[in-house]
Amino acid sequence: MLKSGDQTSLSESPVLESLRGAFGEAILKIQSTCDGIPTVWIRPGQIKAVLKYLKHEAPQRFAMLYDLSAIDERTRQNRNDQPESDFTVFYQLLQVESVQHLRLKVPLEQSNLLLPSITDLWPAADWYEREVWDMFGIRFDGHPNLRRILMPPTWKGHPLRKDHPARATEMGPFSMPTDRHIEEEEALQFKPEEWGMERESDESEFMFLNIGPQHPGTHGVIRFVLQLDGEEIVDVVPDIGYHHRGAEKMGERQSWHTFIPYTDRIDYLSGVLNNLPYVMAVEKLAGIQVPQRAQVIRVMLCELFRISNHLVWYGTYAQDVGQLSPVFYMFTDREKLLGIIEAICGARMHPNWLRIGGVAADLPKGWDSLVREFVDYMPAKLREYDAMVMDNYLLKARTRDIGAYTTEEAIEWGITGPGLRATGMGWDLRKEKPYSGYEQFEFEVPIAHKGDCYDRAVVRVAEMRESLKIIRQCLDYMPTGPIKADHPLTTPQPKERTMQDIETLITHFLGVSWGPVIPEGEAMGCIEGSKGLNSYYVISEKSTIPYRVRIRTPSFTAMQFIPPISRGHMIPDLLAIIGATDFVLADVDR
Amino acid sequence: MNPTVQTLLITLVILFTLLNFAGVLIWVERRVLALLQDRLGPNRAGPFGLFIIVADIIKIFTKEDWVPPFADRKLFILAPAIILFTVLLSFTVVPFAPGIVVLDLNVGLLFFLGLSSMGIYSTVLAGWASNSKYALIGGLRMSAQMFSYEVFMGLSLMGVVILAGSLNLTQIVEVQRGMWFIIPQFLGFLIFMIAGLAETHRMPFDLPEAESELVAGFHSEYSSMKFGMFFVGEYIGLTLISAMIVTLFFGGWLGPAWLPAPICFFLKTFAFILFFILLRAALPRPRYDQLLSWGWKYLLPLALINLIVTGAIVLMTGNPQPN
Numbered sequence: 001m002l003k004s005g006d007q008t009s010l011s012e013s014p015v016l017e018s019l020r021g022a023f024g025e026a027i028l029k030i031q032s033t034c035d036g037i038p039t040v041w042i043r044p045g046q047i048k049a050v051l052k053y054l055k056h057e058a059p060q061r062f063a064m065l066y067d068l069s070a071i072d073e074r075t076r077q078n079r080n081d082q083p084e085s086d087f088t089v090f091y092q093l094l095q096v097e098s099v100q101h102l103r104l105k106v107p108l109e110q111s112n113l114l115l116p117s118i119t120d121l122w123p124a125a126d127w128y129e130r131e132v133w134d135m136f137g138i139r140f141d142g143h144p145n146l147r148r149i150l151m152p153p154t155w156k157g158h159p160l161r162k163d164h165p166a167r168a169t170e171m172g173p174f175s176m177p178t179d180r181h182i183e184e185e186e187a188l189q190f191k192p193e194e195w196g197m198e199r200e201s202d203e204s205e206f207m208f209l210n211i212g213p214q215h216p217g218t219h220g221v222i223r224f225v226l227q228l229d230g231e232e233i234v235d236v237v238p239d240i241g242y243h244h245r246g247a248e249k250m251g252e253r254q255s256w257h258t259f260i261p262y263t264d265r266i267d268y269l270s271g272v273l274n275n276l277p278y279v280m281a282v283e284k285l286a287g288i289q290v291p292q293r294a295q296v297i298r299v300m301l302c303e304l305f306r307i308s309n310h311l312v313w314y315g316t317y318a319q320d321v322g323q324l325s326p327v328f329y330m331f332t333d334r335e336k337l338l339g340i341i342e343a344i345c346g347a348r349m350h351p352n353w354l355r356i357g358g359v360a361a362d363l364p365k366g367w368d369s370l371v372r373e374f375v376d377y378m379p380a381k382l383r384e385y386d387a388m389v390m391d392n393y394l395l396k397a398r399t400r401d402i403g404a405y406t407t408e409e410a411i412e413w414g415i416t417g418p419g420l421r422a423t424g425m426g427w428d429l430r431k432e433k434p435y436s437g438y439e440q441f442e443f444e445v446p447i448a449h450k451g452d453c454y455d456r457a458v459v460r461v462a463e464m465r466e467s468l469k470i471i472r473q474c475l476d477y478m479p480t481g482p483i484k485a486d487h488p489l490t491t492p493q494p495k496e497r498t499m500q501d502i503e504t505l506i507t508h509f510l511g512v513s514w515g516p517v518i519p520e521g522e523a524m525g526c527i528e529g530s531k532g533l534n535s536y537y538v539i540s541e542k543s544t545i546p547y548r549v550r551i552r553t554p555s556f557t558a559m560q561f562i563p564p565i566s567r568g569h570m571i572p573d574l575l576a577i578i579g580a581t582d583f584v585l586a587d588v589d590r
Numbered sequence: 591m592n593p594t595v596q597t598l599l600i601t602l603v604i605l606f607t608l609l610n611f612a613g614v615l616i617w618v619e620r621r622v623l624a625l626l627q628d629r630l631g632p633n634r635a636g637p638f639g640l641f642i643i644v645a646d647i648i649k650i651f652t653k654e655d656w657v658p659p660f661a662d663r664k665l666f667i668l669a670p671a672i673i674l675f676t677v678l679l680s681f682t683v684v685p686f687a688p689g690i691v692v693l694d695l696n697v698g699l700l701f702f703l704g705l706s707s708m709g710i711y712s713t714v715l716a717g718w719a720s721n722s723k724y725a726l727i728g729g730l731r732m733s734a735q736m737f738s739y740e741v742f743m744g745l746s747l748m749g750v751v752i753l754a755g756s757l758n759l760t761q762i763v764e765v766q767r768g769m770w771f772i773i774p775q776f777l778g779f780l781i782f783m784i785a786g787l788a789e790t791h792r793m794p795f796d797l798p799e800a801e802s803e804l805v806a807g808f809h810s811e812y813s814s815m816k817f818g819m820f821f822v823g824e825y826i827g828l829t830l831i832s833a834m835i836v837t838l839f840f841g842g843w844l845g846p847a848w849l850p851a852p853i854c855f856f857l858k859t860f861a862f863i864l865f866f867i868l869l870r871a872a873l874p875r876p877r878y879d880q881l882l883s884w885g886w887k888y889l890l891p892l893a894l895i896n897l898i899v900t901g902a903i904v905l906m907t908g909n910p911q912p913n
Binding site for chain 2: 571572
């Protein structure tokens with residue numbers, strides 16, 4: 001029995017109506033979920049036709065492939081009346097204008113783990129399908145380059161399968177005998193063909209240049225392989241996975257509560273912006289209503305972290321085009337901000353601050369004067385930076401008309417957040433489908449029009465000002481009341497009554513020792529992160545740990561989009577594009 | 591005093607001063623940059639952190655001196671020597687004060703331009719001999735950058751030569767007793783300064799190094815004192831360009847009577863060095879094709895206009911500096 005709050009009756013959805021009309025026989029089942037997203041089981045043979053229909057022909061067209069991943073269902077206990085499957089691949093589509101999600105699930109048997117590739121429908125499916133192959137061993141027929149993407153090429157097994165060990169202690173001791181050493185070395189050999197690149201054209205022989213994994217311009221461990229004709233980029237292939245830590249796998253062994261610190265480390269510049277979608281998803285499963293004060297505290301922390309993230313981006317962006325000084329000023333301001341965050345959360349970059357059902361603790365005494373000082377101080381600084389960075393002639397010359405794309409391309413590739421708004425589409429989830437009480441705040445959604453590197457910067461800079469506005473409103477109208485929901489699944493339980501009555505004490509004890517048992521169901525929490533839509537799709541089978549945690553990050557899509565917008569530019573432009581993209585590698589690799 | 595001994599003495603004093611000055615500049619640049627960037631900079635070792643210079647020198651001498659096996663060994667070793675050799679040799683014609691000049695050549699300016707062209711070989715050869723891709727791109731950028739900027743670097747100075755009627759640097763300074771050439775030759779000054787910056791490949795024209803793109807560009811593969819020679823060469827080059835600007839446009843050692851000529855020269859030069867450090871802190875780096883197109887499209891025509899206008903005015907008014 002599913003018992004959480006916002007179960008919707010899905011049969012009325014117009015999408016389902018039209019889908020049923022066109023593909024009645026392809027639909028196996030319509031599943032109910034806790035997040036209200038229509039979830040339809042489709043027969044494997046017809047999934048591509050259905051997706052094609054939804055993208056091009058349906059009355060309500062789904063232009064964005066929002067997410068694509070899989071679930072290993074083999075050890076799942078409570079499946080209710082879902083169709084039988086060993087593995088389930090899910091496609092999540094998003095209709096941007098109406099903010100409507102649609103989830104399509106395809107059941108697969110272990111004996112036949114094969115699906116048609118949809119890379120010809122959505123180019124963005126490329127990396128997602130590679131990830132599914134890498135993590136689950138499901139093959140996609142017709143994929144141009146189905147190689148491992150996160151794990152090294154010599155890896156044995158598929159990590160997100162339930163039979164793959166999650167801890168090093170579950171595996172034998174590590175050894176590297178000579179033959180394996182040689183094998184690993186050979187796997188490192190660079191062969192352009194494997195990366196989908198030609199060695200020469202009719203006119204010239206190409207030079208291949210490795211940027212990374214260690215390079216001052218890449219902001220972390222990632223490798224870009226450049227195919228160069230002179231200094232002109234013929235093609236660039238990002239090689240990700242150096243920062244892969246298996247966050248999704250960890251989700252399957254941590255308790256619901258103890259997974260929260262791991263989310264901090266996904267997009268390590270955005271702190272609570274990672275906690276929020278996760279706890280939102282869990283709260284949907286548990287049916288918890290978060291009290292007002294906790295919501296406003298969450299919003300305030302989110303916006304503080306958004307500014308913090310954008311300040312890091314701002315400085316490194318200037319540095320990537322060769323301006324040495326701004327980064328120091330911006331880090332100084334970020335330091336002030338982190339001081340406030342530390343005063344509130346006790347930690348700076350990894351606050352681990354949100355809890356299932358609220359926040360960890362109430363705001364400390366004197367928080368308001370700290371925050372007020374900052375929101376009074378920051379606008380003048382932002383004006384100064386405008387003069388220093390954004391109005392600089394050389395910087396404009398370096399970033400205007402570089403890496404430009406249109407709104408359609410952005411949606412096609414799954415780009416959201418500032419990257420989408422820079423193309424002229426004022427689409428912000430905080431406005432379009434407010435969560436955590438954002439509908440009560442007044443702020444603008446800044447946009448720009450050309451979609452080039454400079455415009456992406458313009459949008460982010462303007463966003464910092466809007467965030468300051470939101471923080472000021474939090475400051476002026478901070479509600480009073482509890483900071484945690486009064487609900488048996490709030491973790492840890494509010495402690496006031498634990499010393500008085502044994503029932504509350506037991507609940508509290510179980511909550512912190514075993515962790516809460518979240519009712520079975522599936523839900524996604526989705527927020528407007530600092531870099532775009534950030535969402536956690538969690539599956540519970542009524543246990544103390546999640547059955548599956550799918551983390552969809554904006555950096556992954558942004559990284560995949562770098563090659564198409566870089567081709568034809570020069571090496572320095574690639575660095576400008578990287579700088580303007582604002583990715584965090586832990587957010588790409590998870 | 592025996593003139594040979596005197597020349598030798600002057601040479602040694604200048605050499606000693608320059609090499610030490612380059613060392614001090616390392617500290618100056620780091621402290622000034624830190625000041626501009628709201629940081630502290632090296633402030634621990636000795637008074638004002640001055641001993642960092644000693645520490646740096648000890649460090650750089652004791653690092654492993656590694657020649658990559660894939661490099662062209664001879665050229666690899668030769669390249670850093672060229673830069674130091676050419677910049678130091680250029681200083682022989684710079685008049686620090688009346689009589690304090692190693693070589694009072696009558697074609698001093700030409701000698702300077704010739705040596706500065708030679709100096710580029712250092713970067714280009716380093717890029718080539720390293721046999722590494724980043725170094726190669728850096729070397730290529732340097733050659734393209736310099737072949738473009740050389741052209742009007744020379745042209746921008748021709749106005750000065752016309753006005754002074756001489757290529758001898760001492761005479762050029764003497765001629766400026768009435769008026770520094772910065773006033774009639776302001777355009778020439780701007781162009782020369784930009785070209786000079788490109789010549790020393792310092793920010794914002796550090797495309798051959800371009801840290802965020804090419805790691806360290808042409809000297810990616812260099813270590814220890816070979817790298818140190820590029821480093822010192824860059825600082826002496828910076829001093830040289832500043833000294834040349836002062837000599838050609840700001841009246842060299844000329845100044846108020848109470849100020850000794852060498853001190854006056856030093857102060858002016860140092861002001862320009864500080865200005866270049868400020869530029870480094872302030873400006874982003876243009877892209878390499880932008881740098882070239884600005885050079886050819888704007889600076890070269892401007893240099894030509896400057897030359898023609900100066901020539902025309904001199905022709906109309908008669909020789910302004912009868913020698």
